Amino acid sequence: MNEQIRPQGAPGWLTLIIILLLALLGIGVVFYVQKQADPLVVYCAHDSIFSEKILNEFMAETGIAVEPRFDTEATKSLGLTNLIIREQEHPQCDVFWNNQTLGTADLKSRGLLESYKGSGYERIPESFKDPEGCWTGFAARLRVFITNTNQLQADSAAIEKVLAGPLDQVAIAKPLYGTTLTHFTILCDVWGLDQLKAWYAEQLKRGIQVTTGNSQVKNLVAGGACVLGYTDTDDYFVAVDEQQPVAAVPVTIEDKVILIPNSVAIIKGTQKREQAEKLVDFLLSERVELELAHSQSRQIPLGPVDWEQVPEEVKQYRSEIEKAYPLTNLVKQREQTLDWLKTEYLK
Template sequence: MRSFCLLAATVVVGLSLSGCAVDSGPPPLVVYCAHDSLYADGVLKKFTEQTGIEVIPRYDTEATKSLGLVQQLIREKDQPRCDVFWNNQVLGTLQLKQEGVLEPYQGPGYERIPTAFKDPDGEWTGFAARLRVYIINTEAMPATQEALQQALAADDLSQAAIAKPLFGTTLSHYSVLWDVWGPDKLQAWHADLRERGIREATGNATVKNLVAEGVCQWGLTDTDDFYVAADEGKPVEMLPVRVDEQATICIPNSVAIIKGTQQKARAQQLVDFLLSEETELAMAASKSRQIPLGPVDESKLSAEVKLLKEWAAPGYPLAGLAEARAQCLAWLKAEYAP
């Protein structure tokens, strides 16, 4: 019996040393995600449930998203740690294309998204959008275009709020205005807002809070933040931001594969999942009411999302704004330099 036990132990040790241990499988997909974890976690968990592919998301802060993750990906370009980038907008993703960080992929998900919302080379694809909006406290002022125009023209803007435009969708907003108005007009407009005392917040969520709590009468934010306040029963309404008489600022999420990933096939599976009708409908049904960009079963959309789709239809084209964003950001960094 003693000899048998010694033999068994020798076999076990030998198998371990020879690499015959049970295969632990491929490593998890690493996803850098600028979308709010409150909404993204459920989507990524659903992907894991359906495919068995584990995902490790890395999120950024409210104040610096998505700029912080974009800069991190550029720094890691030669030794990438990320497999898939889920951005909560498009313009930072354009910079990554310019820097040669992205891997082209045109799968089934790419095919269902309209041309206006994807890169012609397949390096990124948009999905599930939101809009820039004015959030208005209806106990302080009517939520009408006439009242809003009067508020915008007021000498005192101390009861209005905007996020600092160095980051996030406020940076995208400024980049659109840079392209539409030109640098001189945007810079004059920005200086005028500050001279009239507009409150500059750390992010869109803070703008939403200031208006929802009645500290400010109105502010500039995104539809997902607006709905947080609306769902809490706050006295708020919204109106779309228009950069001319018609065009709105529609900001999709975007997804891209990072060049150099060692898990290309699994990364492609995640990209197709995010770009699917299933995911767009799920994000439309979430509390953030994201706007589907590809074809979906319209009967499954709420009245709120159907209205947002109407507002988003004349969205200003973003795909060509990489240079405008770079120039605008350089000016803003100088403007806010300590």
């Protein structure tokens, strides 16, 4: 019987090897198919109301399943950044879509990101991406003063006058998180940590209202409880859409503006590199930058786009792109600032 199923001229041991190889090949095929079916895990700090639609479009067009994980308003970006650090021995994330860049740059400094310079990377200006290709910025927000126009004229002179007096009608988000952390990191870079500490202590002494996030700053100013606040253009435009009496003036530091892009990066150790690259190029495309410009958050495109397709209220900030404070080499300053703020708020 054995002779009948043995390949002609093949000894028994060779038959066994062939059977084993075929079995291993079958297991490999099953494993490959299973890996292809597994979703691409995306940690996303950008607001789900905007990002989920874009991720769904990517899935519909590519057939690549995506499993997003979002974070809260108060701890977004920092929470997901810390999660990636905690999981570094056994990564659970394939692609990180951050709503700012400094936390992503910190992950790069820890060796937790993989380099990728695809078509999307090539269209973004040098000042908004990592030279080694470990992260790339796109679709930015602008840091602004938001004013209640019923109570304060929206110009630099009026704002400076308010900032020179009592600050009980001025609001700022807790600087431990988000874009306010980026703002403080830049101040640390310009002034040094000691001067930043002294400045913030003085702000608190003069009564500045510290809220849980930029949206709360927007609410205080739009509702008239404060006349002035530090926030970003995305929250400002929410108030505009609500027909609130608000205006925005860019925050400047040494004649530079604080332009805070989204960023995207591939996590080191991903088993879905090909799918991750496709998502990165998709997010860094002109199409997505235009879509985010038209969204309620009104993100400012950084790569080349047809500016005739950009909404007028976003187009007004085009000239600010060249004035942006550079964010590519602030990892050390962010670490210093964050260590200090943790002692202030996480006692």
